Amino acid sequence: MSADVVPIGRVETPFETTSEAPPQGEETAYCGNVRVDEQFRDGIGEFAHGDSVVVVWWADRADRDVLRVRDGERGVFSTRSPARPNPICFTECEVVAVDTDDGTLAVRGVDMADGSPVLDLKPPLD
Amino acid sequence: MSADVVPIGRVETPFETTSEAPPQGEETAYCGNVRVDEQFRDGIGEFAHGDSVVVVWWADRADRDVLRVRDGERGVFSTRSPARPNPICFTECEVVAVDTDDGTLAVRGVDMADGSPVLDLKPPLD
Numbered sequence: 001m002s003a004d005v006v007p008i009g010r011v012e013t014p015f016e017t018t019s020e021a022p023p024q025g026e027e028t029a030y031c032g033n034v035r036v037d038e039q040f041r042d043g044i045g046e047f048a049h050g051d052s053v054v055v056v057w058w059a060d061r062a063d064r065d066v067l068r069v070r071d072g073e074r075g076v077f078s079t080r081s082p083a084r085p086n087p088i089c090f091t092e093c094e095v096v097a098v099d100t101d102d103g104t105l106a107v108r109g110v111d112m113a114d115g116s117p118v119l120d121l122k123p124p125l126d
Numbered sequence: 127m128s129a130d131v132v133p134i135g136r137v138e139t140p141f142e143t144t145s146e147a148p149p150q151g152e153e154t155a156y157c158g159n160v161r162v163d164e165q166f167r168d169g170i171g172e173f174a175h176g177d178s179v180v181v182v183w184w185a186d187r188a189d190r191d192v193l194r195v196r197d198g199e200r201g202v203f204s205t206r207s208p209a210r211p212n213p214i215c216f217t218e219c220e221v222v223a224v225d226t227d228d229g230t231l232a233v234r235g236v237d238m239a240d241g242s243p244v245l246d247l248k249p250p251l252d
Contacts, residue, residue, distance in 0.1 A: 005129050005212050043193040045201040067169040075171040077247035086131050086245045119212045121203035
């Protein structure tokens with residue numbers, strides 16, 4: 001089995017490149033915008049200011065052949081390095097504002113490189 | 127952009143079908159086994175008994191055309207329903223045992239249907 005992931009949109013962030021972006025897994029104070037494509041906007045109706053949302057995104061510039069990191073000392077699956085066989089990353093953000101017509105979710109706490117494809121949005125686990 | 131996700135393995139669980147599996151996002155007491163394919167086993171070396179691990183899996187039986195759920199009352203992105211445009215699910219489990227040669231991670235807390243493809247493993251956010 002292999003399956004196609006299709007972006008539901010993109011995220012705008014202040015980080016032009018992957019190396020400028022903060023390491024995955026650290027909370028950040030930075031704001032950004034999730035721009036949801038028109039055909040998926042019916043799915044975002046119930047978000048509101050102050051909600052937590054997990055942004056699931058695709059590290060489209062990541063090296064997918066990496067299995068060992070930190071000079072070979074650690075297996076990639078016990079790290080949050082974006083370089084991994086399936087570069088699916090998730091970042092818990094806070095919803096600052098929602099415009100459902102425009103498909104925009106303004107969020108605080110971004111750590112993605114600008115323009116990264118967004119695959120999914122979910123409420124966090126309790 | 128669309129991208130191919132490639133399973134790193136499969137998960138064995140007690141739930142033969144999606145409808146038998148517990149709802150996503152509820153902690154469960156059930157054990158299962160993540161069977162990592164040979165070419166990805168170098169990535170699992172550092173897991174140990176008692177670690178927490180986020181199992182990222184693909185709900186391969188899910189309807190990908192769903193945007194509204196609960197009789198249309200909620201947008202799918204504010205729920206954890208596996209039926210969604212990219213059926214990427216994640217479940218936080220506890221590592222019970224690891225066999226790196228065999229590529230097996232025995233875990234507690236599974237909620238996947240048996241045989242679901244596993245896309246990634248990560249440590250949880252703090």
